[in-house]
Amino acid sequence: MAKYILKRILYLFLTLFIIASITFFLMKLLPGTPFSNQNRMSADQLKIVKAQYGLDQSVGVQYVRYMVGLLHGNLGTSFQFNNEPVTALIGQRLAPSMQIGAQAMVLGTILGILLGAVAAIRKNTWVDTLATFISILGLSIPSFVLAVLLQFYLAYKWKIYPVALWDNFQSSILPTLALTALPLGTVARFMRTEMVDVMSSDYIELAKSKGNSNWKVVTKHALRNSLIPVVTIIGPMAVSVMTGSMVVENIFSIPGIGEQFVKSITTNDYPTIMGLTIFYSFLLIIVYLIVDILYGLIDPRIRLGNGGKE
């Protein structure tokens, strides 16, 4: 297991290196800089600014500099936003994004598990149909559409929640709800499929033949076995929540990294775009790694070797 984790961490750095390189050269491909359309600057001024950002050197030198900087945890300096270092920008804005992201993941996963389990237990009844319908809605309605609707009805029209404000827990409720739909739908569907599979397995029949009540069969045997594979979809779910957060943060004016990313795109702030791209990738690779390790820990078939397959 330790060897496996070590290997994975090595791959993590390799992947990050490749991502950083690709991002760097893609950004270099872009015509001009954010300053090139600022007519107010004279040629001399432009030269000074360029030198200040190291843009006067050859691409090769810039690349090496950037990579060395990365090794020291330096993601460069923003062109906009008061010339702040990108790491500082991320640092200030990480907390709100993490908060709504984590809230949405936890809420979506718990509700999704419940919904999926209930659908599987009441398979082919109206409960199942309703649960399937809810999860399909969650999967199909983009989070930004949901965000706008929630904002309009719950905040603007009925004034239950603040429209766009970031101060206390209350203000995180609407964005969390908007982001919850997708993980909820994904987990519910996955959970239902897994649990239907488990419920028709031989060991559930054996558990029933021992004299377990239906409730005990579900809680002691079926739930645990169907929950283990659910861990594997946490990674992809984190991606979708992250995607959603970019617009949802914008709609609710939340000072998070998603909102920052979109802002950087519209202002051609390349260092920030690059820095955030690498940061996002890093975050996701870490999530994938943790999920894999977690999966190995909770499934005895993997934890105790033998590959799990008979």
Next chain:
Amino acid sequence: MEQIPQIPKEKFKLVHDENNAEQEKISTPSLTYMQDVRRRLFKNKVAVVCLTLLSLIVLISIFAPVIAPHNPNEQQVTLSNLPPKLGNLNIPGMNGYQNMGGKMVDAYKQAGAPKGTSFILGTDYLGRDLLSRIIYGTRLSLVVAVLATLVDLLIGVPYGIVSGWKGGKTDTFMQRIVEIVSSIPNLIVVILMMIVLKPGLTSIVIAIAITGWVTMARLVRAQTFQLKEQEYILAARTLGEPSMKIATKHLIPNLSSTIIIQTMFTIPNAIFFEAFLSFIGIGIPAPNASLGTLLSDGQKAFRFLPYQMWAPAIILSIIMIATNLLGDGLRDAFDPQSSDH
């Protein structure tokens, strides 16, 4: 049972043999695999409804120039932001009246619209007919989805087949690439591509396809790996059939279910990405309409003119829901064991 029933004696003649021929006949009519799939699909009511809805939407998109009542980009600034009106029918919400300062006012009269003018879904802030824009917008979104899916197929399927078929070092190398590509969040790649390329249809398709093929390649590879060991493929290989022929004659037909089902999940994904990119302003450039740009425009006016967002939101959701459900239906039809019947 101790009593012996009285039976006419002639019934005790042996009748063997003549039945045996009949025995070999199969009692139910045999169906080909595809017929069976179709039969199962059409028995699934939800799938049929979704298929019908989608066909309708596709047909409307194809015949958009004939169906759309107005030019989608034609601006009539005087007639901006008019509420929905359906002919002269007096249906609340569809009669051209608008709440202004607590009173219902005929917005059409106020804007000085010529008598008889009506826009079924109203107009946007530039006085463009919303219905026509939605029809054309859906068309554009579908074009993006279809093209992205095609590129997906053209890269993903051959990649998966080669990787799975060759195995060994080639496979390891190809899978490493897949691993790296899939560990970059696809949205970020899409956004990066959109920044580098000029906004527009081609860029969106390229951006979506550049990450989209990975899932397809993975699934196809896994399936090819399994198929490779099947007896009929082994037989074909032993008989010395060229790889290309095996691929087209044996592999592709057996991969078709995997490919079709995955396609049904790629389409909503592509539609979502287009909408997403256009929503944050780096997708389809103005004045062209797509579901994403309509949503983005609608959102800006949502507080006062909610119908401008509702209409594209509903169409987008219907397309997403229907493709997802149809995908489910197809999966159940192709693989009856995966369903619960």
Next chain:
Amino acid sequence: MDKILEVKDLHVDFDTYNGTVHAIRGVNFHLNAGETLAIVGESGSGKSITVRSILQLLASNATIAKGEVLYHGDDLLQKSDKEMDKIRGNKISMIFQDPMTSLDPTMTIGKQVAEPLLIHNNVSKKDALKRAEEVLRLVGIPNPEARMNDYPHQFSGGQRQRIVIAIAIVDYPEILIADEPTTALDVTVQAQIIDLLRELQQKIGTSIIFITHDLGVVAGIADRVAVMYAGRFVEYGSVEDVFYNPQHPYTWGLLDSMPTLDTNENARLNSIPGTPPNLLDPPKGDAFAPRNAYAMQIDEEEQPPFFKVSKNHYAATWLLHPDAPKVTPPAAILNRYKKFEKLGGNAK
């Protein structure tokens, strides 16, 4: 002898995509205390469904349309699910076919074996686990004390089946239903499991219903045999009766397709031509008639009743009707008749 279980006129239907399948069409049998009854038949004949009906462990699309399952005279089919839970795993328990999939992959085997005790008896967890350890030793798991916390995937197929058996007998059931317990195992392991079941029966005095499609296994364990075809019993009697004095042409076919020690090395094993009938629309007469070389007109028209062959030996074939023509069974069966006479029986 005490009848501890009696099944009367059992009918089970399945709702399927294509209509209602009449899988069990009037099955009658009983089980005496301490004996082993084997139910034999090809796949799809309804053996498994018959025994699963006893514990009401049927798929959700199955309904028991008619019949009684009397356990000490008490009809189990009238009991609520809650009352049934008290019987399952306690009075009547079951061993399943595939040991690879019958155990919960995420629960230690100690806990799995102790579970029935915790459900049915008021014992502490510690005592239950202790008892589980004893039972694991009894079924032949080496070093059970060290392996209580292991998971199923750490055991071989044969060992897993021993664990499944341990679960079934841990609460000393009166009746043990073994649903093809050896089918998924290697031949050498099969014999070990059969020996184990026989040994356990003597130690704890349970009655066994043993389901199999393998006649070779039956002789080693059963006291009585019932042959099943297309949802009905066609012949039943003692092992000697059914093996050496078979009367139903289907039993002939089954025995004829089984190699014996006397089978000449050049001889071909015979198979039964054709396939079982479609139970969506069961035949009016004897379901075996279309595959039966000895079929008569009456076989197609009317279901044969059970004719008594000897005490405790019955067969449902019109060939036993006094008016039926005398037919000569296949040579292999005639050989068996000869042996039966040597054993002191009176073959037909």
